[in-house]
Amino acid sequence: MPTLAPDVLHTFVRDTCAALGSSETEQTLVADQLVGANLAGHDSHGVGMVPAYVGGAKADQLKINGHAEVVQDSGALLVLDGKQAFGQVNGFETMQLGIERAKEHGVAITGLRNSFHIGRIGHWGEQCAAAGMASLHFVNVTGHGPMVAPYGGREARFITNPVCIAVPGRPDGDGNRPLAMLDMATSVIAGGKARVAHEEGRPVPDNSMIDASGKVTTDPSGLLTQPRTSALLAFGDHKGSGLAIMAELVGAALIGGTTMQPGNKRVAGRIINNMLSIIIDPAATGSIDGFVAEAEAYLEYVRSSELREGFNEVLMPGDPEKRSRSNRSDGIPVDDATLDLLRKSAASAGLDGADDRLR
Ligand SMILES: NC(=O)c1ccc[n+]([C@@H]2O[C@H](COP(=O)([O-])OP(=O)(O)OC[C@H]3O[C@@H](n4cnc5c(N)ncnc54)[C@H](O)[C@@H]3O)[C@@H](O)[C@H]2O)c1
Structure with a gap:
């Protein structure tokens, strides 16, 4: 390659x-x-x-060249309309505002609605961590047709609704990257990973997708056709499916964004994200140093777990991304x-x- x-x-x-x-x-x-x-x-x-x-x-x-506009401002809670502008601009500006407010109030909640694709959600967790903030992000994906089936269903009802949780490390450590960051789609694989597998002529992993009859398939092509004939599965059965549904409710409906319900307009190629972010300043809860020392000691303890057969290490959320950065x-x-x-x-x-x- x-x-x-x-x-x-x-x-x-x-x-x-x-x-x-x-x-x-x-x-x-x-x-x-x-x-x-x-x-x-x-x-x-x-x-x-x-x-x-x-x-x-x-x-x-x-x-x-659009920008998110503040439509509600209650101090620690801000709602912004992304007006279908670039998610990279909307996400950056929303996090900047949220970080400023978290410094002021100890915590801030931002709701970014109606943005074009905001990409890898970990990018926003990293922006918060670089400013010394912990953050949680709940996102729905809408604007085009659904691609993930709910637990028990064979028809798609949502997209890959990602969730991200990041905690900051030491202020000067590792380029101010998060100490640990979970950043994941609520489907077994992200939709884009099915696209990449299709482009590379590879099957998708077992138990990540079903065909129109509800049978498990490893052929990604049915997800790329219009209309789609296959659906992705949520991770962890009812738990991942439930988390994706809650991301629709808090990540979109709660902040005035559109969910995947059929009354909302769908257009092929229109990728809309809504994101609720909770940004917490650890300094407002006590000492940042005390927090990081406790978190580091805990992560070390988790890593030290005796290994199961077939595994050669225990990784923390965020480790694969750190490794990839140095490899690439x-x-x-x-x-x-x-x-x-x-x-x-x-x-x-x-x-x-x-x-x-x-x-
Ligand atoms: N904007 C959108 O609409 C949208 C939608 C869905 C997903 N996404 C993004 O897609 C990206 C990919 O999501 P994904 O679910 O395929 O990610 P993934 O499955 O590769 O990783 C998910 C999480 O698990 C951790 N992880 C991976 N392997 C691990 C291991 N062996 N041990 C311990 N932890 C491990 C990673 O650090 C990561 O935090 C994410 O960045 C997500 O934000 C965006």
Whole structure:
């Protein structure tokens, strides 16, 4: 598989956004998050999203150079309308505001509704952690048709509704990355991972997807057709399914966002996220140093568990992403089919010489 330097991909994303008309700040925020997702090992939310963004912008579903607008402000609770602007801009600006308010009140809750795709949610947990904040994020995905079946059902009723929980480390440790961060889709695999498997001609993992009759399948193609003929399964049976449903309720309905109920408009290619974030300043609960020391001691204790057969280590949430970052710092593997799609989408965005890029 070809391997590309992170800065080459970063420049490509920036230039494609510039061709769409994005401001310099927007170009940088989008490129930072997408390349950051590849570096973290989440290719499903990396540069492979560019064609979806170009398609969204050209169909006027993604609004270039928009910003989230505060529509409710009760001090520690803010609700913002993302107005279908780039999620990378909406997410960044919402977290900035939330962090400021958490410093003031000890805790802040932000509700970002009606944003175009906000990408890898861990990016927002990392922004909070870099400012010394712990955070919890509940997200729903809507705007297009459902793709995950509820526990017991064979028809999809929601999308991959991610949840993220991050705690900060020592202020000067590891580039102010979270000490630990759980960042996951509530489906067995993220939808983008089915797309990547399909593009690479690979099956999806066992027990992650069902076909139209409700039988388990490993063929991702039914998820990529319109209308979809397959559905992803929620992780952990009724528990993951329940968490995804609650993410619809608190991540969207509670903050005035749209859920997946059929009364709301659905358009193929329109990727809307709503996100409720709870941002907590550990300094408001006691000493940040005391908190981190206790958390580090606990994580060390968990790592020391005797291993089960077939395992050679116990990892903490966030460890795989840290490892991926150090493995990929010199080069990110991107398959030929994705590179081809990237060039085509950049050309359709109006980027000069798109065909000669990423070679
Ligand atoms: N914006 C959206 O609409 C949207 C929707 C769904 C998912 N996403 C994003 O997709 C990304 C991928 O989600 P996913 O569910 O495929 O992630 P994943 O299954 O790769 O990882 C989920 C979590 O488990 C941890 N983990 C992984 N392997 C581990 C191991 N062996 N031991 C201990 N911990 C381990 C990871 O650190 C991570 O915190 C996430 O960043 C998520 O935010 C975004």
